Amino acid sequence: MAIELPKGTLITQLDSLVSWCRKNSLWPMPFATACCGIELMATGASTHDLARFGAEVFRFSPRQCDLMIVAGRVVMKMMPVLQRVWLQMHEPKWCIAMGACASTGGVFDTYSVVQGIDRFIPVDVYVPGCPPRPEQLLQAIIDLQEKIQREGTTWCREFSLPERQKLPRALREEV
């Protein structure tokens, strides 16, 4: 049994439509603490033009953002600030760990530098590099867009799945 649709009508899933809207209007929160922040600015500037991916609206208020880009090393004293900013962002929200320091601590294997922000907040995409080139950050945003389209749901059920709850890396007590 086929239903005759009026001309110009498109049928899709609501989840797919909502994810399509979300992925093309990411509002980044720049959490730039080091040289990666400069590359982050370059990504937003005219040459690399993050606006092509609908993500050019950098906001410095976490209330208005849904993508946190952590660009640079995070020390122990900064971690509560980072978590507070993250908690102030509205769902649905995503996080990119930009550069070696945000992802792993990088060369700063010292007592005060957090060895990867994913130990303490959820991370969706990691960008390698020291610092990464703007193209790499653009690729990370494209990957994140694919991820949002692939698994996004209207009511954000994907965030409460058990595999999203567990931390990607074991918390170890290193002495």
Next chain:
Amino acid sequence: MTPSRDLTTPTTVDRLRSVFPQASAHPSDDVPRVVVPRDAVRAVLEWLHGPGGFAFLADVTCVDYLHYHGATDRFGLVYLLTNLETNERIIVRTFVNDPAPSVPSVVDLWEAANWLEREVWDLFGIRFEGHPDLRRVVLPPAFESHPLRKDYPLQGLGERHNLPVVRRGEG
């Protein structure tokens, strides 16, 4: 060639040593240096602040001489002073030792010493007696060690992993 060269007369050190014979002068072609015993450092700094005319405290810092070749004392404290009228500079050094190394605070002489002494307390664990507010200034308040000591491991004692975790779905 610094402009202070002509003004850096040895007379300041000579005057200081005439008042405090226990202060030993170390010749230097740059900034004159005096080493004083820990019990006299407060009086020497008071003299430099008053009659000496050193109105500006440029820095207070510390060196850990653990395992240092030929060292007899553990911590070397360094005070860098400047006389803003004559452009003279002077370095005052003293040594303190474990356990519980401490020196008198000089916050009442130079207000600038407040955060400098807090930093030395934070990173080296040297107590400044009489400091009005000896809290940590660089590291988080919950930190317990003094990480610039040479016997503190570079990668810490696990403090950097001992933070609360935010998971998906919170907030």
